[in-house]
Each structure stands twice: as structure tokens, then as C-alpha cells.
Amino acid sequence: MSQPQYWTMLTPAGRAKVANAIGTGQKINLTKFAVGDGLILPDAQGLSSERFRGLINSSKTLDESPSMLEIVGVVPSTEGGFYVREAAFYTEDDVAFAIVKYPETYKPNIADNASAELGIKAVIDVVQASAVNLKIDPSMVYATQEHVSNEINKFMGLLSLDGGAFSDSYPNATSLDGGTL
DSSP states (O other), X not given: OOOOSSEEEEOHHHHHHHHHHHHHOOOEEEEEEEEESSOOOTTOSSOSSEEEEEEEXXXXXXXXXXXXXXXXXXXXXXXXXXXXXXXXXXXXXSOEEEEEXXXXXXXXXXXXXXXXXXXXXXXXXXXXXXGEEEOOOGGGOOOOHHHHHHHHHHHHHHHHHTTTOOOOOSTTOOOTTSSOO
């Protein structure tokens, strides 16, 4: 079977860390991601030409497959002026855990009179997702449209339980709009 054009896979070091985590119960801490403009090969230990490294933005275990992690890194609008062709996700000890062959995408910078954030999403099969911790810097988290929609739907569900009234749920409290409860 031939290799797909674009892919995500664990590095040899990543596979060793997963095996060790399953065997010992010690979790793997993923903290960073990086992008590069080189040509990555399936046997790579990391990026061939790193251009940016930052903190992981978000992650989740996929409901339909508990062995799969979806991890997102965001290249901020202040970085750019290069093509992205490869990406990697790193453990807290700076070991490349997973590598990504990414479709060539130009990441503009402000000097190009264009600026945009670039989200890099990877789905990684780690055999046992509970073996991996993802450490995220909350000051760098971007809300996805899916996350905002889910939160709005939760709020709307709470309103429907309350009959749509905007009242405070605490007993003996005054109404938010000054009326009676």
C-alpha cells in the first residue's frame, strides 16, 4: 500500500514514549508544536527546516475513537513570511513526538501587507489516549467555532430548562433586571 500524500505519524521516539507510558503508567506531557518549510520524510526524527515553535493551543480525545487525539497549534499573525510544509508536536523534554506532512501553505506576515493566524490540526493515534497529557498555556488558547457553538448550545439548553427567563437561580436573590422573582 502506498503512502498517502499527507499524513501524521508518531516518531520512533514518540512510539517508545507511548510504550513506556502504557507499561509504567507515567503520562507523556505534550507541550509544544512547530512548523517548518522543509520536506519531511516518514522516518524523520523531527522537522527538517523549523520556522516557528509555539505552545499547543487545544486538544481533545475523539469521541468516536478513544485512542485518537486531536491536537491544534496556532501560528500567530505576528509570525510568517514562509511556507508551511511540515509540522511536529513535542514533549516537555523537547523530543519530537509526532510529525505531520502538511499541504504547502503560505503563512503571510505583516511585511507582506497581509496577516493571518494559521491553525495546524493533527489527529494522532496513540493507542491509549489516557497515556498522554496535553499542557496548554491558557493565555494562548483560541476558541474554535465548534467550541463556541457547543458552549452557546449548552447555554441555550439551560435557558430552555428555565422557561427562557433570565432569572438568577440562587434562592432569595433579586432579579438581574430589578424586577421580582
